[in-house]
Amino acid sequence: MSVDFVQPARRVAYEVIAAVRETDAYANLLLPTKIKRAALNTADAALATELTYGTLRMQGYYDRVIALAAGRSVDAIDPAILDVLRLGSHQLLSTRVATHAAVNESVSLAKQVGSRSATGFTNGVLRTISRSSVDEWRERVLEATTSDDDTLAALYSHPVWVVRALRQSLLAENRADELTALLAADNQAARVNMVALPGLTDPSLAASLGEADPFSPTGFVLAGGDPFTLMKQHEGRIRVQDEGSQIAALALTRARPVRADERWLDLCAGPGGKAALLAAEALAGGAYLVANEVVPTRAELVRNALAPVPLDVPVWEIDGTRIADRHADTFDRILLDAPCTGLGALRRRPEARWRKQPKDVAELSGLQSNLLDAALKALAPGGILAYVTCSPHIAETRGIVATALKAWGDRVRQLDTAAVVQSLAVTELDLAGDPTSVQLWPHRHNTDAMFITLIERNA
Numbered sequence: 001m002s003v004d005f006v007q008p009a010r011r012v013a014y015e016v017i018a019a020v021r022e023t024d025a026y027a028n029l030l031l032p033t034k035i036k037r038a039a040l041n042t043a044d045a046a047l048a049t050e051l052t053y054g055t056l057r058m059q060g061y062y063d064r065v066i067a068l069a070a071g072r073s074v075d076a077i078d079p080a081i082l083d084v085l086r087l088g089s090h091q092l093l094s095t096r097v098a099t100h101a102a103v104n105e106s107v108s109l110a111k112q113v114g115s116r117s118a119t120g121f122t123n124g125v126l127r128t129i130s131r132s133s134v135d136e137w138r139e140r141v142l143e144a145t146t147s148d149d150d151t152l153a154a155l156y157s158h159p160v161w162v163v164r165a166l167r168q169s170l171l172a173e174n175r176a177d178e179l180t181a182l183l184a185a186d187n188q189a190a191r192v193n194m195v196a197l198p199g200l201t202d203p204s205l206a207a208s209l210g211e212a213d214p215f216s217p218t219g220f221v222l223a224g225g226d227p228f229t230l231m232k233q234h235e236g237r238i239r240v241q242d243e244g245s246q247i248a249a250l251a252l253t254r255a256r257p258v259r260a261d262e263r264w265l266d267l268c269a270g271p272g273g274k275a276a277l278l279a280a281e282a283l284a285g286g287a288y289l290v291a292n293e294v295v296p297t298r299a300e301l302v303r304n305a306l307a308p309v310p311l312d313v314p315v316w317e318i319d320g321t322r323i324a325d326r327h328a329d330t331f332d333r334i335l336l337d338a339p340c341t342g343l344g345a346l347r348r349r350p351e352a353r354w355r356k357q358p359k360d361v362a363e364l365s366g367l368q369s370n371l372l373d374a375a376l377k378a379l380a381p382g383g384i385l386a387y388v389t390c391s392p393h394i395a396e397t398r399g400i401v402a403t404a405l406k407a408w409g410d411r412v413r414q415l416d417t418a419a420v421v422q423s424l425a426v427t428e429l430d431l432a433g434d435p436t437s438v439q440l441w442p443h444r445h446n447t448d449a450m451f452i453t454l455i456e457r458n459a
């Protein structure tokens with residue numbers, strides 16, 4: 001074996017981590033392609049996934065260790081070599097990979113991607129890290145933190161502003177004591193959860209492929225196998241979908257019995273996961289559904305997602321903030337699954353916490369408010385709107401709703417969303433706070449942190 005050998009799983013992990021940094025690639029989309037191209041076997045694919053996701057998630061923590069071991073700020077390290085060091089640190093501090101394999105292969109990788117001097121530097125830093133225990137490094141990192149929030153940020157590898165935002169959201173439910181459980185849950189791999197479109201799949205299918213979800217009546221946890229192969233085999237009538245997303249869509253469709261010929265709208269539908277579930281529900285209840293998505297490539301994904309449902313669903317491509325220009329007072333139910341920071345899906349998107357910035361919240365909240373106002377105008381009198389985000393950030397959730405309620409006054413009212421969600425759930429959920437909205441959580445419900453509120457426009 002050449003001294004410069006880098007195991008294919010490590011090479012794949014490195015390439016994905018580097019692409020995330022260089023081209024803003026999404027690890028969850030790029031990794032499967034790279035694994036396929038490298039023809040990794042199942043064990044190597046699992047190793048590449050663990051190395052990629054683990055390194056990206058814990059990057060903030062590893063950077064603190066690397067800075068201490070290197071005696072310089074990570075900003076002063078060549079970015080390609082920093083990626084090698086992060087991947088090496090992950091192997092040394094969080095896996096059972098043998099020290100010599102972690103160090104030697106990192107040095108070989110450094111030789112391939114960095115300058116000549118980088119190999120000695122990589123060797124030195126990783127050997128320094130390997131000489132102290134995991135606990136000793138934790139102590140050293142914590143000694144260098146500057147506040148309680150910084151300590152949590154370091155230990156659980158989240159940006160400080162995200163730690164604060166998550167605490168605020170839990171505080172709104174009087175559950176701030178759950179913060180560390182939430183931060184820890186963000187660092188756990190999410191299970192593969194699927195939806196079996198109701199009315200289009202045999203009810204026994206879920207049991208044969210996995211275990212029924214505890215809360216969503218349409219979902220199951222996949223026991224094993226490749227979900228995308230299964231999806232193809234079942235012609236899209238089962239698909240990957242978080243349990244929280246299913247609950248959000250069903251909160252709208254099951255808020256009250258469906259009258260025949262109701263008109264439904266999915267205002268921000270791409271890529272179409274919830275649209276497919278809404279379509280199955282519309283078909284069963286005799287309702288019409290329109291899906292809308294402003295980005296044409298994502299509108300195409302919506303059409304694909306809807307294909308398995310034998311219902312004619314037009315897919316519009318208009319700016320949702322203008323929906324009421326031509327469709328005021330029209331729809332009986334509207335799903336507004338708003339574009340958001342995605343801070344509720346950090347388990348699933350390992351790099352997202354480092355990519356998002358507080359300014360994203362400010363930008364998105366303007367759009368969210370405009371979309372909500374337009375959607376309320378497009379609602380028929382007596383109609384119901386579900387405002388949903390996969391972020392628990394107060395500025396994207398309760399803040400947006402409060403602004404709309406103030407502007408709309410007695411022309412709208414919030415429904416008992418908690419009661420609706422409990423009534424459709426298979427088993428009772430531990431929900432906290434004001435029942436006009438529901439906040440799901442990874443640590444409490446094992447779902448993404450979806451926020452759901454139902455608003456009725458007065459007749």
Ligand SMILES: C[S@@+](CC[C@H](N)C(=O)[O-])C[C@H]1O[C@@H](n2cnc3c(N)ncnc32)[C@H](O)[C@@H]1O
Pocket residue numbers: 245267268269270271272273274275292293294295298318319320321337338339340
């Ligand atoms: C959170 S995603 C929706 C996810 C989707 N409901 C699903 O379950 O697959 C929000 C979507 O809104 C779209 N979007 C952003 N701005 C929009 C606008 N002004 N009008 C309509 N759609 C918009 C984004 O392109 C994105 O696809």
